[in-house]
Amino acid sequence: MEDLFSVRGRVALVTGASSGLGRHMAEFLARAGAKVVLAARRLEVVEELASKFAADARDDGASLGVHLDLADPGTVPSAFDRIEQAFGRPPQILVNNAGIIHFAKFLDHDDETISRIFDTNLKGSFAVAREASRRMAGVKEGSIINVxxxxxxxxxxxxxxxxxxKAGLIQLTQVMALELAHHNIRVNTLCPGNFVTGxxxxxxxxxxxxxxxKRIPQRRFGRPDDLDGALLLLASDAGRYMTGSVVKVDGGQTLSWL
Ligand SMILES: NC(=O)c1ccc[n+]([C@@H]2O[C@H](COP(=O)([O-])OP(=O)(O)OC[C@H]3O[C@@H](n4cnc5c(N)ncnc54)[C@H](OP(=O)(O)O)[C@@H]3O)[C@@H](O)[C@H]2O)c1
Structure with missing residues (x-):
């Protein structure tokens, strides 16, 4: 049973790992024995976390912090080069998690905001997923989890x-799953509901x-560790026949009748 859900020794890249859900998922994967790469714009934060996770790991823990800015396409290949230098291979697992939000009425969304959100959440995540896929295709192995x-x-x-x-990212996941299965790359979407983070x-x-x-049947917001089970399922061989899936972790919020 333990082997089925094992990620031990696998190289796992988590974007947006400097805070919130990404930070938690990186720590969880490191505790599960993965070699975790934490990516974000704040290099000093991810480097410090990487040192901490490596020191806390039970056995030959190895973690790395890399700079990545989804709004700056040039940083994407260099982050993957850095990973290959450090671990001698591309990641087996990508948790494509970094993202930003903007709360405003539709009528008040200005051009700058629309570009910033799309450039980060959609274009940036697309570029990271494409770079990971190209490199994973070279070794015929990979699990991509688009958050x-x-x-x-x-x-x-x-x-x-x-x-x-986010709707675009869900569709991207499905197209990727379709086109990448013959490279032995699985691509799934993890859809959190409302989680308490920054x-x-x-x-x-x-x-x-x-x-x-009031619209969440379980009547509470999510905690980062509520994602652990779904993450491990999608990342490990336990999810080997899952690709193109949309996994909701939301306390039932999407079922609400209001
Ligand atoms: N919290 C929720 O309720 C919730 C619900 C559904 C989905 N999600 C999704 O879960 C993901 C993580 O959210 P969170 O709640 O953990 O938010 P968060 O605490 O604000 O973390 C966002 C992360 O993304 C990184 N980031 C932002 N812009 C970036 C960029 N241009 N390039 C690279 N990294 C960037 C940030 O790091 P730096 O600032 O260091 O770059 C940070 O590590 C997001 O995609 C979000 O949409 C969250």
Missing amino acids: ASTAGLRTPGFLSAYAVS MHQVMADNNVDDAII
Whole structure:
């Protein structure tokens, strides 16, 4: 059973690993024995976390921090070069998690905001997934987990650019799954509901927390460790026949009738 869900010794790249869900998922994978690469714009933060995770690992733990800016395409291949230098191979697991949010009425979304959200959440995530896929195809092995959001499945108010970017990422996942299966690369979407992280603060600031909780059948926001089971399923051989799947972890929020 343990072997089925094992990620021990695998190289796992987690983007957006300097905070929130990405930081938690990187730490969880490191504790599970993966060689974790933490990527974000704040290099000093991910380098410090990488040293901590490597020191905490039970056996031959190895973690690395790399600089990656989804809005700056040139940083993508160099991050993968750095990983190959360090580990002698491309990652077997990509958790394509970095993202940003903007809370405003549709009518108040300006051009700069729309570009920033799309360039990061969609174009940037696309570029990371494509670079990972090219390199994984060379070794005929890979599991890509695109972190979208239930906002890409339902119809949230005040998040138009964000919701569209996440819906696009879900569609991208499915197209990738279709085209990459013959390279032995699986591609799935993880869709968190509402989790308490720095990103979630925008909801609290706009006084919508109470309204959201009433629409979650389990009547609570998610905690980062609520993602652990789904992440391990998609990352490990336990999910070997899963590709193109959309895995929701949302306390039932997308089932709400309101
Ligand atoms: N929290 C939720 O309720 C929730 C729900 C559904 C989906 N999600 C998704 O989960 C992912 C993580 O969200 P979170 O809640 O953990 O948010 P968070 O705490 O704000 O973390 C976002 C991460 O993305 C990184 N990032 C932002 N812009 C970047 C860029 N241009 N290039 C590279 N990295 C960038 C940030 O690092 P740097 O600033 O160091 O670059 C940070 O590590 C996002 O894709 C989000 O849409 C979150």
